[in-house]
Every structure is written in structure tokens, then in C-alpha cells.
Amino acid sequence: MTQFGTSGIRGPVGETVTADLALSVGRALGIDSERVVVGRDPRESGEYLQAALAAGLRESGADVVDLGVAATPTVGRAVAWEDADAGVSVTASHNPPADNGIKLWQPSGQAFDADRRATIEERLGDGAFDPADWDASGAIDSWDAGQRHVDALVAEVGASGLDSRVVVDLGNGAGRVSVEALGELGCAVETLNGQPDGAFPGRPSEPKASNCGSLSTLVAESDADLGIAHDGDADRMRAVAADGTFLSGDELLAVFARAAASAGERVAVPVDTSLAVADHLAEIDVSVEYTPVGDVYVAEAARAEGVAFGGEPSGAWIWPDRTLCPDGPLAACTVAALDAERPLGERAADVPTYPIRRDSVETDEKRTVMERIRERVTAEYDDVTTLDGVRVDLGDAWFLLRASGTQPLVRLTAEARDAGRADDAFEEARTVVDDARR
Numbered sequence: 001m002t003q004f005g006t007s008g009i010r011g012p013v014g015e016t017v018t019a020d021l022a023l024s025v026g027r028a029l030g031i032d033s034e035r036v037v038v039g040r041d042p043r044e045s046g047e048y049l050q051a052a053l054a055a056g057l058r059e060s061g062a063d064v065v066d067l068g069v070a071a072t073p074t075v076g077r078a079v080a081w082e083d084a085d086a087g088v089s090v091t092a093s094h095n096p097p098a099d100n101g102i103k104l105w106q107p108s109g110q111a112f113d114a115d116r117r118a119t120i121e122e123r124l125g126d127g128a129f130d131p132a133d134w135d136a137s138g139a140i141d142s143w144d145a146g147q148r149h150v151d152a153l154v155a156e157v158g159a160s161g162l163d164s165r166v167v168v169d170l171g172n173g174a175g176r177v178s179v180e181a182l183g184e185l186g187c188a189v190e191t192l193n194g195q196p197d198g199a200f201p202g203r204p205s206e207p208k209a210s211n212c213g214s215l216s217t218l219v220a221e222s223d224a225d226l227g228i229a230h231d232g233d234a235d236r237m238r239a240v241a242a243d244g245t246f247l248s249g250d251e252l253l254a255v256f257a258r259a260a261a262s263a264g265e266r267v268a269v270p271v272d273t274s275l276a277v278a279d280h281l282a283e284i285d286v287s288v289e290y291t292p293v294g295d296v297y298v299a300e301a302a303r304a305e306g307v308a309f310g311g312e313p314s315g316a317w318i319w320p321d322r323t324l325c326p327d328g329p330l331a332a333c334t335v336a337a338l339d340a341e342r343p344l345g346e347r348a349a350d351v352p353t354y355p356i357r358r359d360s361v362e363t364d365e366k367r368t369v370m371e372r373i374r375e376r377v378t379a380e381y382d383d384v385t386t387l388d389g390v391r392v393d394l395g396d397a398w399f400l401l402r403a404s405g406t407q408p409l410v411r412l413t414a415e416a417r418d419a420g421r422a423d424d425a426f427e428e429a430r431t432v433v434d435d436a437r438r
Helices: 019-030 045-059 072-081 114-126 146-157 176-184 213-221 249-260 275-282 295-302 328-341 344-349 366-380 419-437
Strands: 009-012 035-040 063-069 086-090 099-105 140-142 165-169 188-192 226-230 237-240 266-270 287-291 307-312 316-318 356-362 390-393 397-403 409-416
Touching (some): 019 086, 045 063, 072 146, 099 114, 165 213, 176 226, 176 328, 249 275, 249 307, 266 275, 275 287, 295 307, 295 316, 356 419, 366 419, 397 419, 409 419
Parallel strands (some): 165 188, 165 226
Antiparallel strands (some): 086 099, 226 237, 356 409, 390 397, 397 409
16 A cells, blocks of 8 residues: 655655556545645656646546646645645655655645545555546646745745855755845745756755755855745755855754744654754744644644644744744745844854764665664663654664665664764664664
């Protein structure tokens, strides 16, 4: 049976993700939907996958609003703008160009939760389909929602005349909204990899330091104040300070959270977040609430009263009073406004830096491996939590082992306030994984 991970269905085109699957998802979603918003990233396969999905929706009697190539947060927001029942992004986000995927959105901007995903999975498994009568098929309209998104960002950020020089590396993706919104906020914007191209010829889609060397160099060697990097569908955003330093995800999370939250409020973060974030926020009497890894879980926690912000070190940022969809363009505009008030590099320098180690181990049997890990860890260690994978508190260090929600990987994270101790904890974690794979 086809399964939705925390970020929907993702995988190789022609194997995991096919036109037949997209058609079936459209049919399954159309059973209880009257109107659905659909958009895609620039991958070439997205054109026919989106067409197949729209056909399935229309065959079920649902009307379709086709946004064409659009950032995922544009799709997420457009569900409410169009008074629709759901939204669909045809995207593999930061995955390689040979992949594609399907992610579903609620009117709140939040991704489909576990119950809603399970309903679609069950319908796909059963082949459930309720075709409309021959004269009652759904209609299809096209809409470029980009300007609506730009207008929303300008209003929400509430800044003007920023007079900043910003370099935006779009990664050949769908994040053009950031460029236009920053321009309306008063920024002078230069782009890298600005031509949408689903082969991602400029750099790999994931906006991490090792993929964004050109951005860091350009910012450092020019008079730019800030650098911005997006992934293919612009739900992620990472930043570069004026000196060319690519901020870690934990540093940027701490900066955003401290600016968004007030004393007594909480911030939702995944279990693999650095202790530095909690320590930085404790200085202003803001606490962290840990969630499983995945923006859908962060969004669920961010809905609660008293939670001012949610974020993941991978680059997904959620301001719940604006949208529950990770909105890379909103993050880009927000960080530009913060940098204009006080340079981003200075803000990041206030965040403590603790040695944290992260890696991944490939395995085609991640569920079996994780079961073995869980059995061993719970038997050998005293302080273990299983909110997402297994997290072991060693007193002066911790490590986390968890299965990737979208790839055949087991992810390892270890941290301590001392580098040597962090190395020891990481090697301890790796030994546990290696033994479980045998």
C-alpha cells in the first residue's frame, strides 16, 4: 500500500511516483473535496503528474485551481484564499531532480495530519473511487497566486524602506516570490540560479552550506548585507551573514525564535535541535516544546495557545499567527527586516555554540533497524525517550537515532557542551546503529 511520510509521498519518478499514482491520489482526495488548489515545482515530471492529479480530482467532481509552477507555501496559503477544501503540491522539495512527490495541505496551511494521511492511504489501498456523473465533472481554472503571496508577505512583515542589499539563491526553484517581496520592502536584490529548472543545474536543491558556496562567496566579496537560499519549492530558507558566514540551522532557529517569542511563551522545535536554542531562549524566559522531526509535527504543536513560533534546523520556519505552512519567502523577508534592525551576524554571535554531530546511514530496512535499536537502547540506558526514534540522555551529552521520513536512511545526532564528549557520544550512537544493521 502506498504510504505518505511526514512530507507526503516522495521518491524516484517512474518507480515510487508515477502518473497512475497521481491520478489515484486525485481520485481519492476528490471523494470528499469540492475545490482543490494544485501547484508544482519546476521539475519536468511535475507537469504530467499535476495534469494526472487534476484529472483524478475532476473525474471525482472536484473543481481544480491550477497555480502552475508555484512555491509550496504559495499553494499552502492559497487553499484558504480560494476557500478550497485542500491543496496539493507536486514536489520533492530538496530531493534530487530524479525524484518527485505529492504533499497535501489543509485550509489552515498545515500539512495533512496523520489521520488525514491515513484516510488517503486507505482509499489508495482499497481502490476507493466515487466518479461524478458524466455531466458533473469538476472544472479547472488557472491562477497565478504569486502576487497575492507577495502582498501578504509585505503586510505581515510590516517593514518598508529596508534599503538593504540582498543576494537570493533560488536554486533554480520556485521561490521567485521572495525576490519580488524583498523588492517591494525596499531591498536591492541580486539573484543566483534564478531561472526555474527542475534539473537544478546551478547547485543541488537542498540549501545547506556545502551546496551554497557561491552564495557565501558573493555575499562576502560584495557589499551585500545578507544572503538567502531556498530549495526547489521554497518551503525551506537558509541565510548567510554579511561576512559570508552560512548560519547553522540551529543558529537561525534561535534568532527567529528569540525575535518572535515573549517571556512566558513557548517555541516548538524537533527533538534533534541543539541545546543552544533552549539555552538562548531561557535568557528571555521562553521555553522549548519538543516535537517529532517533520514540519507537520512542528505545525501541530505551533497551533497550541502560547506557542509563538515553530522551526526546524533544516530550514522550515512557521509563524502560526500567519500560516501553518513552512514559508521560505516569509522567512526571507523576516530575516531581512531583522538584519536591517541589527545585523544577522551580531544576532547569531549571541547564540551559544555547542559541538553537535550529525550524519546518516543508508539502509533499505530502516524500520527493522530502528526496532532493533529501540530494543537495545531501552534495555541498556536509563534515560530514553521515544517521541521520534530514540533519544538517549547521557547526562553530559545526548544522542538521537531516528529513521528518515522520506529517504532510506537512519539519521544520527549527538551533542555535548564539550567537543571530545560530543565525539564520544556520536561514536557510541554509530556503534548502536552499526550493530543493528548486522
